[in-house]
Amino acid sequence: MNNRYAWLEEEWRQLDQHSLARALHTVEPMSKDGGAWIHVSGQRLLNLSSNNYLGLAHDKRIVEAGMQAAQTWGAGGTASRLVNGNYTLYEELERQLAAWKEREGALVFANGYQANTGVISAMVGRGDAVFSDRLNHASIVDGIILGRANHYRYRHNDLEHLEYLLREQRGGRRKWIITDSIFSMDGDMAPLTALVELRDRYDAMLMVDEAHGGGVRGEQGQGLCHEAGLANQVDVLMGTFSKAFGVYGAYVCADEVVIRHLTNKARSLIYSTALPPFVIGSVLEALQLIQTETWRRVAVRRNARLFRHLLRLRGFSVEEGDTPIIPLAIGENELTLQYSRKLRERGIAAVAIRPPTVPAGSARIRFTVMATHTRADLEWAADQLKGIRDEL
Incomplete structure (x- = not known):
């Protein structure tokens, strides 16, 4: 050796x-x-x-939709989306995602890790304060580190601790509260209604990671935020296609001004090759099945x-x-x-x-x-x- x-x-x-x-x-x-x-x-x-x-990962309808997309568009994304990888399948998927989530816009990323690191590091910076549940996914933690904001981890689902930290940092530049909706290792749920109330009380912003809620919760699988009737009160909704969808990739839904900002500032989007057409075609079919089945x-x-x-x-x-x-x-x-x-x-x-x-x-x-x-x-x-x- x-x-x-x-x-x-x-x-x-x-x-x-x-x-x-x-x-x-x-x-x-x-x-x-x-x-x-x-x-x-x-x-x-x-x-x-x-x-x-x-159980959608092996559904023949999804596989066939992906194959059809590959036959039409080829095997690879060929470039980043801001170069020439933004084929029309992407725009159709983002249009359908925004309608499904009842938000102004959507943006698709290569995977959940890139979505969280890209979004968070684009939305926060030095002098900002981010309040993150201690059991949040590692990609959220890494996004905060990349953004160089002040990171405050509140005890898991402990609203008193979170409010104490928010009160202590009342004079910060911008404040974000970030949480998983369903926690990946414990399977419990975030107190979303109370988090929205704290967001409003302390003039903060709220991002919810629906990786494990999307497809599983909500009338049409939109996630736990929709099930709680809070989807339009969350600043950034993130989700993945690699779990309930049974495919691969991730997305965020938000107001159009946020989507525009991320398109220009999210480094994990700007400097990554577009997803293969097979993946986008498969996700489009999975989105329909999630809503109807x-x-x-x-x-x-x-x-x-x-x-x-x-x-x-x-x-x-x-x-x-x-x-x-x-x-x-x-x-x-x-x-x-x-x-x-x-x-x-x-x-x-x-x-x-x-x-x-x-x-x-x-x-x-x-x-x-x-x-x-x-x-x-x-x-x-x-x-x-x-x-x-x-x-x-």
């Missing part, structure tokens, strides 16, 4: 020693169960680790309640709720890894989530249910989990 890389070996050794090392696992071509089952190294596994909440939202929320109930019946401590993210807190890194390995041995794909993704001492198995899981799937999974607990 080259001695210049000795420090990398030591970094790896430290990660491995603390049960924090990670490795990639190759997933083979999917089965025909709407993504509910996958194949890994020749083993068929019940998929309880996917963000494909509505309401049974998928009903099914995923029913399965979320059911799996929580099944786990509690077997003595596990999980929070009540109907979001598809269901964390089972274990605590110790190594024990969490043992649970994950045992689950795989029994035919279940459920990943151990450890620091730094979650705080130290809060390692967990993060289950995610889908609309395409059956009751038999979830009952069997709960039984396997009880068997592992008894074994360990």
Whole structure:
């Protein structure tokens, strides 16, 4: 080994020693169960680790729409959108997104990470104050760092703490409150009504990340903000196409003046190649299915309640709720890894989530249910989990 890389070996050794090392696992071509089952190294596994909440990733209509777009427009985006990558499919998608979200404009980004880092760093700067929930996604944190604003992290869903910080920074230049709508590792929801009230009281602005709410919540899948009747009171609504949509990419919806500003200032948009036409064509079809096939939202929320109930019946401590993210807190890194390995041995794909993704001492198995899981799937999974607990 080259001695210049000795420090990398030591970094790896430290990660491995603390049960924090990670490795990639190759997933083979999917089965025909709407993504509910996958194949890994020749083993068929019940998929309880996917963000494909509505089971749309394998829908033939979406795949065919993407293929048609590729046949018409070619395989690649060929340039950034501000050069010549802004083909008409983009404009059609953004028009439909704005109508769906009932906002003046929309802007599509390459992925959720680029959307959050690009939007936040374009909207805030030195001297501004950003108030961010402590459990917000890493892309939000990184966007704030890139924007060089003063960063104030309030305790998770703690409105008193947030108001204290807002009051203390009353004299700042511009103030932003930023939150996930549904938190990616805990599956709980932000108190959106109260956040809007605080935004107004302290003359701030509000951005909500609907990555895990879009498609799953709201009458037509618009997200938790719409379900709460607050969509027009949020300054920037962000969402992704990589979860409930089952495709790839991300978007923001806002007033036209905000969209214009982002088009000129969001570096992750300006300096990235446009998404391939296949992706945009697929997303357009997925957007229609999300709005019309309401049974998928009903099914995923029913399965979320059911799996929580099944786990509690077997003595596990999980929070009540109907979001598809269901964390089972274990605590110790190594024990969490043992649970994950045992689950795989029994035919279940459920990943151990450890620091730094979650705080130290809060390692967990993060289950995610889908609309395409059956009751038999979830009952069997709960039984396997009880068997592992008894074994360990």
